[in-house]
Amino acid sequence: MTEITGLLRRDVLKRLGLVAVAAPGLSLLSACATGGGSEEGGTDVASDGDAKNPFKVDAAKPLNVVIFKGGLGDDYATQVHEPMYVTAFPGVKIEHEGIVEIGKALQPRFSSGTDIPDVVANSGTDLMDTGALAEAGHLQDLTALWDAPSVDDPAKKVRDTIMPGAVEAGLVAGKPYLLPYVSTTYGLWYDAELFKAKGWTPPKTFEEFKTLAETIKAAGLTPFAYAGKNASYYAYWMILISAAKIGGNKVLLDIDNLVDGAWTNPAVEQAAAAWAEINTKYSDKSFEGLIHTEVQTQQNQGKIAFYPSGSWLENEQAPSTPKTFKYGLAPTPSVSSADAMPYEAVRVAAGEYYFVSAKGENPQGGMEYFRQMLSKAGAKGFTEKSGSLTIVNGAAEGLTLSPGLTSVFAAQQAAGQNVVTTSLFENWYKELETELRRQTNNLMYGRNDAKTFCAEMQKAADKAKEDAGADIQTRAS
């Protein structure tokens, strides 16, 4: 999911310079920043209920699509979604760009208002700050898309054909600006074949986890590990999921809403203490200096039992996974018998954000492109090309799934309604998120205890609240 980019200082200065040189004088600069359009942003796109062309797309207008060319590749766009769009509007021209460093390539284009792409897959390490984009009126409100008739069944609205919670996951400042397209399931990953051979079963409680960890340790494996160098967030996901299991999703909602004392909630402290105990006792401090791929490869080599991650893991590791290694997903263990959610609860999150530019040439086309993506054929094609499931209901039916995805399906079935919600503060308040990474490593490698962890995070959340002022974001569910 993440890649380290060795950006040189010179590059940074060069870019700062470029931005500045593009507009000598702040007055000019602000003129550029608002890009000719009004502050509040572009054309209103409405849906008129026409099942074929609800947004009144003009086939004469080209559509500029920018796709993040990372772990998912961009074949799904060039070979599936774009041809679907062309089939729907014969003769339409598509300008496709597959870009790795999204922010570097697009930020100048947005701030100068020239050559703004219509559809953007905003992802990767160098993604753009969608809060800032929304504030500047660059994001198209997707309400019309969610209310438009779906491609497969015109009687149904698009919002009724997707996973619950997906629309909410795309809210920025209370408005549905983003399309989170990929559904990701989080938990502990292990080698199902190895566990079968050894007669181990994933633990249902932290007590069982500790007992099993002793056995695993005795067998010469590291029971649990995550990569502290660049992926400490994999560990804080586990802490947050456990906190939600102990105290219910409200714990995470409070954290997102920057509610006073959200981090010092006993559920957060218990979860932090439980995971800190596992990592300090049953892992090794050397993992703090490794990156995610190094740790994942060690797991593939049979040196690590449990690794916390999301369902992209299997696809990401495909080149280095031996044939005998079969990924399996286990939910995070229960902390106590009084937990609000059962052991089976998992986090299923809608992620990988796409948006349509409000100030682009063709927002109607962008919305229609999204509608095609959200059809069953579009979603199925995406899963085939990228190995990831989408938010579209039932789109994976009839596909032969890999062992990992099969276990994801089983976990989702077992979880039923017990779904742990996604944390939105990760995108809303980047500074808070950075602090969480730092404090997670401090906690997990034994430099701080759970109490200090909660206190430090509360301090950071209070600061985020103060900084946000009137721009504070909230979510109800």
Place this chain on the structure above:
Amino acid sequence: MRQGRYPFIIGFLAIPVVLYAVFVIGPYVQAFQIALTKWNGYKAPEYVGLKNFRDLFEDEAFTSALWHHLWILITLPLATLVIALFFSFLLNVGGGAGKSGTMRGVRFSGFYKVIFFLPQVLAVAILGVLFQAVYRPNESGMLNGLLAKVGVAPVQFLNDPKLALWSIIGVVVWQGVGFYVVLFSAGMSSIPKDVFEAAAIDGAGRFTLFFRVTLPLLWDTLQVGWIYLGIAAFDMFAIVQVLSVDQGGPDNSTTVVALEIYRQVFRYSELGYASAMGVVLFFMTLTFAALTLRVTRRERIEF
């Protein structure tokens, strides 16, 4: 010759000066202006006066970055220059007087020069990958592999907040020494041989030769080296970015100002605040260079 001299000079200078003004001075001036605003890069900037500068000194990450610069500023030039001086003295004078009475370096000094200079040609990214392997915190790391052979538990070079910054400074010293060996070698070879010979005839040993003769005559070169390294101490961005845990970690123990600027711009979209950091960095570097030139000013010795 006089006639047409100015058009000639102007003709040569105009283009570089204009380029410099537009691409270097312009952005610098702009940074000062942007530092007074709150700007996210997408919307019109909003003037906030000196608020950014006030916030800076309450910013924990920024203040710890300033402390790191202080430590680096003290240790990096000192370590690099001492090692480089020692090596270049050995390479040029350390072999004692040869048959013809001229000073020579130790045997194979030409070969050593090449070896010492080699790290200098490595890009920082390569350096990062290289030292990732050298410092790897388990037995597969180069240093820890050796330590394991003598029964020492793996040292957490980059994971221990107390060690991390020094480990990174070590890499920069390792890389920098070669360049200064060459610089000082050049400086030493410009010192007339007779001076050394005269001193040697008077019975000066290697120790006296170094402290009484070489060092004073090398003062100018040393001063240049000090300023270069001092300015380098205010940068460190790339090496920290590629080598440190959690970018500037663990627990902010290796962060530097340039990295904080990068974070403010590319993660938090706080371009105004980042520019304020840039302005502080600019003045720190400038003050350092001016101070060093003043403090180290000495009488020049003309050969």
